[in-house]
Amino acid sequence: MSDKPTSSSPTEPPEQSAAFEKWRSGLAQFTGLGLSESEKAERERLKAQGKLEKDWDKCEGWKRQLMDYSPMITFLLNHLKLAGCAFPSSALQCHPCPENRAGGFSPDHGILLCQDRFFNKKHMEDTLAHELIHAFDHCRFKVDWGNLRHHACSEIRAANLSGDCRFTREVKRGFYAFNKQHQACVKRRAILSVLANPACTSPEMAEKAVNEVWESCFTDTRPFDEIY
Structure with missing residues (x-):
């Protein structure tokens, strides 16, 4: 009597297994399901880092546009320069901030632009104008x-x-x-x-x-x- 062939589960080729694992990992990262606590923490860290970078890029882009093309901002920057207190782009810093502020002025550090607090570019323009007026006052009137x-x-x-x-x-x-x-x-x-x-x-x-x-x-x- 001949032996019957034993049944066994087919083995996936290594490349298919790797592709499936990559898909599963990507889906888990997208949904947050099936992740360990350390993987969840890393996922949140990467999301936060990505948001920070996106906010910073947007803030810097708007800042350059306002410094070059906004009549209000170019007017104030010109008068600061005439008063002997030129404000270069490097003196306008984009950073994340607490919820209750959109910007700030420091005589020692320049102007803070709260990259995660602007509704739109017009809001940023008003905020930057506000802080540049403080800078003008500090320069002209020694506040x-x-x-x-x-x-x-x-x-x-x-x-x-x-x-x-x-x-x-x-x-x-x-x-x-x-x-x-x-x-x-x-x-x-x-x-x-x-x-x-x-x-x-x-x-x-x-x-x-x-x-x-x-x-x-x-x-x-x-x-x-x-x-x-």
């Missing part, structure tokens, strides 16, 4: 940022002149008043900025500083002839 009246004046001017308080921006923030909305926005945002100053210990102190310099600083449109 003492620890002096709340000095700080309040520059915040009033920056909010007033940069486009930060235009009507469409206020609507997005949930403010709909038509009567003197611009002035209300400038004052509100100046108070919030002064309140973040380490030398300010209360909302009342911030409001007092803004009120004390309001008339002279709100009407000061330098280097513009009028509100942009």
Whole structure:
């Protein structure tokens, strides 16, 4: 009696097995299913790194376009240069930021652009204009940022002149008043900025500083002839 052939599972060629494993691994990375804890952590790290790089590339691209083509930004950069405080591209740094800010100015480090906080290029333009006005004030008027009246004046001017308080921006923030909305926005945002100053210990102190310099600083449109 002849022996019957024993059955066995067919063996996949190595190249098919490798292709399947590559497909399975790619699907797991895409869905997050079937990954070990360490693989999940690595997946999240790579996603975060990819987002950081994408945000940075977009921020840098918008920055170059604004420095070259925005009438507002080129005007401010030119006046900073005329005042002896030229701002090269390297002084405008794109970085990720906390949720409650879009930019910042430091006399020692230049201007921060929060790469992950801009709704669009126009938002970035307004933010950059705001910070360049601070830079202009620091250059021309030797602002003492620890002096709340000095700080309040520059915040009033920056909010007033940069486009930060235009009507469409206020609507997005949930403010709909038509009567003197611009002035209300400038004052509100100046108070919030002064309140973040380490030398300010209360909302009342911030409001007092803004009120004390309001008339002279709100009407000061330098280097513009009028509100942009």
